[in-house]
Amino acid sequence: MDFGRVAVDQSIVLYLFGTPGQDRFGFMWNDLVRGALGAVVLVDSRRIEDSFPALDYFEHRNLPFVVAVNRFDGSVFHSPDAVREALSIAPHVPVLTTDARSRAMVKETVLSLLDVALAQAKARARKG
Amino acid sequence: MLQITPAANERSLMLSFERASIVGLCRFDIISVAELSARLRLPIGVVRVVASDLVVEGLLEAFLPSLTVAEDVDLITRLIEGVRAL
Numbered sequence: 001m002d003f004g005r006v007a008v009d010q011s012i013v014l015y016l017f018g019t020p021g022q023d024r025f026g027f028m029w030n031d032l033v034r035g036a037l038g039a040v041v042l043v044d045s046r047r048i049e050d051s052f053p054a055l056d057y058f059e060h061r062n063l064p065f066v067v068a069v070n071r072f073d074g075s076v077f078h079s080p081d082a083v084r085e086a087l088s089i090a091p092h093v094p095v096l097t098t099d100a101r102s103r104a105m106v107k108e109t110v111l112s113l114l115d116v117a118l119a120q121a122k123a124r125a126r127k128g
Numbered sequence: 129m130l131q132i133t134p135a136a137n138e139r140s141l142m143l144s145f146e147r148a149s150i151v152g153l154c155r156f157d158i159i160s161v162a163e164l165s166a167r168l169r170l171p172i173g174v175v176r177v178v179a180s181d182l183v184v185e186g187l188l189e190a191f192l193p194s195l196t197v198a199e200d201v202d203l204i205t206r207l208i209e210g211v212r213a214l
Contacts, residue, residue: 003165003166003169005163005166006211006214008206008207008210008211008214009206009209009210009213012203012206012207012210013163014207014210014211015162015163015166017172028171028173030173031171031172031173031176032172032173034176035162035196035197036197037197037198037204037207063198064198107211107212107214110211111208111211111212114204114207114208114211115208117198117204118201118204118205118208120198121198121199121200121201121204122201124198124199125199125201
């Protein structure tokens with residue numbers, strides 16, 4: 001499991017936990033989602049089908065998530081639209097391109113997730 | 129969020145490795161389960177279980193925030209501003 005920790009300001013620390021997406025690692029996900037703000041499903045564009053278990057998992061949970069298609073060597077094998085279709089991703093779930101090695105692109109991915117989280121939190125606040 | 133109790137001082141010498149490590153880190157400050165998982169390089173599920181055992185046994189005290197993170201519009205907004213500034 002990968003782990004990252006970022007001090008965002010004086011009083012907020014952001015923790016990032018990563019697991020492989022294949023089915024056999026599913027037992028870890030329940031632990032990680034408890035108390036989590038959201039999730040990024042990182043798709044390997046050379047092995048798109050490996051992401052089915054993770055997508056299935058998050059689509060059935062009430063947790064904000066986005067799908068990020070990871071680039072390798074600067075080239076994307078499939079566009080976000082093609083990935084959305086191939087993986088039958090619901091229309092309201094953001095699908096974006098990212099490069100896990102690029103700080104700027106990872107930041108954009110996290111911000112996309114936080115936008116979804118904010119929208120959900122506001123919707124909850126309106127209800128309650 | 130976890131903090132050591134007075135009882136822990138007397139009993140900590142008898143704790144096994146993970147339990148001693150967790151109690152040790154809780155000694156100096158209130159610390160979150162996620163932070164413990166990071167510092168000790170233990171899976172977060174393991175830390176949760178061991179820490180809750182330690183709470184039940186009276187060695188640690190647990191504090192819960194009043195709002196869960198998922199409902200906290202202010203926190204998420206601050207987080208967005210903070211991440212943008214990184």
